[in-house]
Amino acid sequence: MSVLHIADVTKTFSGGTNAVDSFSLDVADGELVCLLGPSGSGKSTLLRMVGGFEQPNSGRITIDGEEVTHLPPERRPTGMVFQSHALWTHMNVFKNLAFGLKLRRMPAAQIREKVEAVLELVGLAGYGDRMTTQLSGGQQQRVALARSLVLEPKILLLDEPFASLDQHLRERLREEVRDIQQRLKITTLFVTHGQDEALSMADRIVVMANGKTEQIDRPDVVYRDPKTPFVAGFIGTMNLIEGEVSNGIFVRSALTVPLPIADGPATLAIRPEALDLSASDIPKASVHRVTDYGSHGLVDLDLADGTRVKSMVAHPDMLRAGQGVDLLPRAFAAYRNNQQIYRS
Amino acid sequence: MTTLVPVRSRIDWLGIVFAALLSLAIVGPLVVVGTWAFTEVWRYPNIIPQQFGFRFWGQTLGRADVWNALVLSLQLSTVVTLLSAVICLPAAYAFARMSFPGRNILFFSFLAGHAFPKFGLLVAIAAIFLQLNLIGTFWGVVLIQLVGTLMFMIWIPVAAFQAVDRRMEEAARDVGASPFRVFWSITLPQAGPTIAAAVLLSFVGTFYETEGAWLIGAPGIRTMPVLMISYINNQMVIQYGAVLSVLLWVPSFIALMFARRVIGGGAFARGFGG
Structure with a gap:
């Protein structure tokens, strides 16, 4: 039963730029929240501040109402899993897991019991005697997770824990971690720059850029209704087309879309799967390349001024390079001054 | 085809x-x-x-000054190495992990002692020691040999401490270890093999150190190498020197075997930043 509360936290590194800029977030009990952003967006710094490895310049961090903002890591009820797993290579798996329990002066028999239980939980029962260097990358990361879980932290912090693993393993561990997290109902903050990871694991996603929150929402909402052009461009594939609106019509080259907003510049955002193509006598774009993925096809198109847009089609074999087509957006959004001002 | x-x-x-x-x-x-x-x-x-034949072995080993010198050399090397570790290891940690004014200059000053002809430096130090009544004393030789170990005992451990993954230390803090406990349980064991290499090098180096021991120690303090030199210089019987020389191979041979077993080749390379 733990809630994390981050209020107006700012972290400035020497040099003057704000790594994290008045950031606020509430994580509910048992919730898994992903901090998603490109490198340099401040997501790792934020996580390290929750873990106690960085001190914020201002703002407050509380866990279950208790202020921890300036406590050192060893006095926080948080458990961190590092990207590089950071296992202690001079200890075997058992000792890695038992170290924290020993510091808490737990009796040896109880330590053994707890360590075995948590090894079972992460699917490594019987691996206690192995040296950590003898384990595969996935196993090492499981041990790192177990090392945090065995202490029953109130908040679990995951700092790109799968970044060094290959794609296949990453997907499997992702599911395992999500299962464990839901079974233990442990409040979790997860940092990643991989949108797949965020979309598949998170209860809510915080999209960050330049130390600031761009959007906080459920994964499906972040994908379907990005509130800023940055989020639109960062999550999934998105056609972001700059243009001018006059008299309720958005114009870019030969592409015109009815857009009932005030005149002025605007950015039109259309998902490839929401952009239909049709044969036309007055084509608005020409097919540049057709890529057939089997289940669907992806078509690169050029507007007359060279602007590249993408469309996802069910039957790519109907299209050839050089062919002229009409563009029919089914759903789109428009942005002005970094804000969404229209959504169809 | x-x-x-x-x-x-x-x-x-x-x-x-x-x-x-x-x-x-x-x-x-x-x-x-x-x-x-x-x-x-x-x-x-x-x-x-x-x-x-073994005639000269019997004669050499029968001499009291040989045994005195051997015991003295072992005592000197042990004291110097221990003192050096006590002084240098905390300093190495500070150099590796902390930033303080003058850090770089201080760091390179440890190299400076080896950058100039050593004998000139020793003569100058000997002049000072003469004033302090340290010439011909055990502690005078300890001091001069201590200077010789500084470079190994600073530079190699600094590299060892720097090579310890900071995330490992952070992970230990995360599970509840105090900074001191992190140093004791994580940093030191991680850097351990390389530091052991440095300790071993400085022990062997001190054991064989001749110039300082001779210049500062003479005539009261006669270490094994000094004794060997006097044998070679003063006596026409080559065998005395040869027997002592072969005897002197023993510690370095033991040290090497020990090093190979305990440390492994990688640690030396790591210590030198390899």
């Missing part, structure tokens, strides 16, 4: 010649000294000695 001609690995004759010359230069003198140690009669122009 093309047939692949197996590429015959060429014999690197130049490399073999170099290796042979190098081996000769290193092993040659050792063989000669080793032979002399077991020789009773060896007159020109014979290539091998006329008479082998």
Whole structure:
């Protein structure tokens, strides 16, 4: 039963730029929240501040109402899993897991019991005697997770824990971690720059850029209704087309879309799967390349001024390079001054 | 179809010649000294000695000054190495992990002692020690030999501490260890093998150190190498020197074996930033 509360936290590194800029977030009990952003967006710094490895310049961090903002890591009820797993290579798996329990002066028999239980939980029962260097990358990361879980932290912090693993393993561990997290109902903050990871694991996603929150929402909402052009461009594939609106019509080259907003510049955002193509006598774009993925096809198109847009089609074999087509957006959004001002 | 001609690995004759010359230069003198140690009669122009035997071993080992020198050398090396560790290891940690004004200059000053001809430095120090009544005393020699160990005992441990993954230390803090506990349970064991290499190097280096021991220690303090030099200089019997020389191989041989077993080659390389 733990809630994390981050209020107006700012972290400035020497040099003057704000790594994290008045950031606020509430994580509910048992919730898994992903901090998603490109490198340099401040997501790792934020996580390290929750873990106690960085001190914020201002703002407050509380866990279950208790202020921890300036406590050192060893006095926080948080458990961190590092990207590089950071296992202690001079200890075997058992000792890695038992170290924290020993510091808490737990009796040896109880330590053994707890360590075995948590090894079972992460699917490594019987691996206690192995040296950590003898384990595969996935196993090492499981041990790192177990090392945090065995202490029953109130908040679990995951700092790109799968970044060094290959794609296949990453997907499997992702599911395992999500299962464990839901079974233990442990409040979790997860940092990643991989949108797949965020979309598949998170209860809510915080999209960050330049130390600031761009959007906080459920994964499906972040994908379907990005509130800023940055989020639109960062999550999934998105056609972001700059243009001018006059008299309720958005114009870019030969592409015109009815857009009932005030005149002025605007950015039109259309998902490839929401952009239909049709044969036309007055084509608005020409097919540049057709890529057939089997289940669907992806078509690169050029507007007359060279602007590249993408469309996802069910039957790519109907299209050839050089062919002229009409563009029919089914759903789109428009942005002005970094804000969404229209959504169809 | 093309047939692949197996590429015959060429014999690197130049490399073999170099290796042979190098081996000769290193092993040659050792063989000669080793032979002399077991020789009773060896007159020109014979290539091998006329008479082998252990007579000079008995004579050498029967001398009280040899045993005194051996005990003294072991005492000196132990005291110097321990003192050096007590002084240098905390300093190395500070150099590796903390930033303070003058850090770089201080760091390189440890190299400076080795950048100039050592004998000149020693003579200057000897002049100072004369004033302080340290000439010919145990602690005078300890001090001078301590200077010689500083470079190894600072530079190698600094590299060792720097090589310890900071995330490991953070992970230990995360599970509840205090900074001191992190140092004791994580940092030190991680850097341990490389530091052991440095300790070993400084022990062996101190054991064989001659210039300082002779200049500061004479006449009261006679270490094994100093004794050997006086044998070679003052006595026409080559065998005394040869026997002592062979005796002196023992500690370095033991140290090397120990090092190979405990440390492994990688630690030395890591210590030098390899």
